[in-house]
Amino acid sequence: MKILITGGSGFIGSQFLRQHVQSNPDYEFFNLDKLTYASTPINEELHHYPNYQFAEIDLYDATLTTKAILDFAPDTIVHFAAETHVDRSTYDGRPFLHSNIEGTYNLLTAARDLWKDDLDGKRFHFISTDEIFGSITTGSFDENSPIQPRNIYSASKAAAHHLVLAFQNTYQLPVSISICSNNFGPFQNQEKFIPTVIESALAKKHIPIYGSGSNVRDWIYVEDHCSAIWEIITTPAFEGETFNVSAQNTYTNLEIAHKVLTLLSKKTGENAIDLIEHVEDRLGHDLRYALNPDKLLKQTNWRPHFSLEKGIRKKPLIFI
Numbered sequence: 001m002k003i004l005i006t007g008g009s010g011f012i013g014s015q016f017l018r019q020h021v022q023s024n025p026d027y028e029f030f031n032l033d034k035l036t037y038a039s040t041p042i043n044e045e046l047h048h049y050p051n052y053q054f055a056e057i058d059l060y061d062a063t064l065t066t067k068a069i070l071d072f073a074p075d076t077i078v079h080f081a082a083e084t085h086v087d088r089s090t091y092d093g094r095p096f097l098h099s100n101i102e103g104t105y106n107l108l109t110a111a112r113d114l115w116k117d118d119l120d121g122k123r124f125h126f127i128s129t130d131e132i133f134g135s136i137t138t139g140s141f142d143e144n145s146p147i148q149p150r151n152i153y154s155a156s157k158a159a160a161h162h163l164v165l166a167f168q169n170t171y172q173l174p175v176s177i178s179i180c181s182n183n184f185g186p187f188q189n190q191e192k193f194i195p196t197v198i199e200s201a202l203a204k205k206h207i208p209i210y211g212s213g214s215n216v217r218d219w220i221y222v223e224d225h226c227s228a229i230w231e232i233i234t235t236p237a238f239e240g241e242t243f244n245v246s247a248q249n250t251y252t253n254l255e256i257a258h259k260v261l262t263l264l265s266k267k268t269g270e271n272a273i274d275l276i277e278h279v280e281d282r283l284g285h286d287l288r289y290a291l292n293p294d295k296l297l298k299q300t301n302w303r304p305h306f307s308l309e310k311g312i313r314k315k316p317l318i319f320i
Contacts, residue, residue, distance in 0.1 A: 002028045003233075004074035006059060006107060007081030009033035011188045012127070014042035016078070016226040021052050030072045032065070033081065034058040040187040059103030062110075069110035076123045076233055077111055079104065082160075085191060086131075086153045090283050093152035100156035101163070108167045119174050124164065125233045128179040130218065130244075132158040135286035140218075142292045143179070143242045151284045168240065176232055177242040181291050184311060185222030193217075193253065194312070197260045201272035207261075211281035213254030216288040220247040221311035224304040231302045238299075246291035247304035256308075263312055 007013040008031030021029050031054045033039065046052045057064045059081055069077075081103060083089070083096045108124065115122050131154035133141045147162070149155040167173040184194045200207040228245045232238050251259070254276075261272045296302060306314070 001026070001076065002030070002072065002074045003076045003078060004030045004032065004069065004072055006032045006077070006079045006103075008054075009035055009039040009042050010080060011038065011040065011185075012183055012222055012225060013078075013080035014040040014187060015185065015222045016080070016229060017042055017046060017052070019223065019226050020230060021046050021049050025049075025051055027051060029053070030055070030068075030074065032057045032059070032068055038084075038189040058099075059106055060098045062106040065103075065106045066110040066113065069107070069114050073114060075121055076125065077107065078125045078127070078229065078233060079107060080127050082127070082157065084129075084153065085189075086151050087191075087282060089152035089156070093156070096153055096156040100153075101159045104160040104163050108163060108173065112167065112171050112173055115173070119172065121236075122174050123233055123239060124167075124173055124175045125229065126161065126164045126175065126177045127229070128161045128177050128242075129154065129157050130179060130181050130246075130289045130291050131286065132161055132179070133289070135288055136290060137288065140246075140290035140292040141244070143244055143295060150286055174239045176238050176240065178229055178232055178245050179242065179291065180225050180228075180245040181218035181220050181247070181289065183220055183222045183225055184308075186314075188222075194256065194260060197257050198264065201261055201264055201275060202268075204272070204275065206277040207257060207272070207275045208279045209253055209257060209276055210279060210285060213252055213257070213276075213278065214287075215253050215285060216250055216290070217253065217256070218246055218290045219249040219251065219256070219308055220245065220304060221306035221308075221314075224306055227305075228296060228300075228302050231296075231300045235300070243296040243299075244291040244293045245296060246293040247306070248291075248293065249308045250290055251308065259308060260312060263309065
């Protein structure tokens with residue numbers, strides 16, 4: 001089995017490689033990544049494994065993307081690569097259009113050109129996000145909820161999501177999709193919420209909380225997410241299926257900050273709660289996300305292993 005990973009040097013993609021390269025020596029893994037500001041040191045960790053290789057490629061470059069796909073000839077493509085930070089998309093959305101929409105289109109086209117009519121055992125798996133559904137006041141989104149993105153980042157991911165489904169319908173490309181909630185864990189970029197809370201507290205700086213802090217997010221530890229992806233892509237019967245992936249850890253942003261700071265104080269002996277500073281809310285800030293993972297739980301043996309507290313305690317996230 002040959003698996004091509006896009007964005008394998010990013011936060012979630014690198015964790016997927018950490019979990020599966022060493023434990024699956026009979027599989028070949030090829031990481032395509034353009035090495036942005038959010039990259040992790042995964043290539044330093046895995047370069048000595050004979051079943052791992054890497055190429056620095058921007059998926060926006062259709063020529064290089066197609067050549068890499070045709071040369072490696074993967075059986076499975078797992079598409080993590082994306083620009084993901086909502087605030088960045090608010091200030092400049094064009095990189096999100098390039099990476100998330102055009103990059104996805106180039107990748108899909110390359111997969112179609114490679115596999116043609118030889119589709120047996122092939123899979124294009126797309127990593128989607130709960131943010132494509134917009135905000136929900138109560139309850140949770142299922143896989144058939146209407147897609148109603150409310151910011152440029154989520155709109156670009158929704159467009160990519162639809163492109164995957166369009167290639168499935170138009171060209172019978174064998175696809176699957178996982179829609180995941182907010183991830184946290186080691187190597188997450190410092191501009192994300194939980195790393196921001198930790199880094200600010202350790203530096204004794206103000207910890208910014210948008211608005212009242214009442215916005216609710218559904219959190220999953222990154223290892224649990226990657227285990228779910230593996231379950232989906234290695235199950236032939238899941239071709240054509242979409243699954244929500246959620247550990248159902250729903251908290252307000254203020255609750256998350258308090259939980260993180262309480263755990264951190266046990267290590268440092270210092271109370272950083274007073275460092276919390278409520279700042280002007282972000283533009284178009286969705287109030288609440290929540291996913292219903294019943295389909296995945298009923299059709300697989302996958303179960304999340306990490307509560308929020310257990311995930312935060314795990315080294316090297318917070319060293320508690």
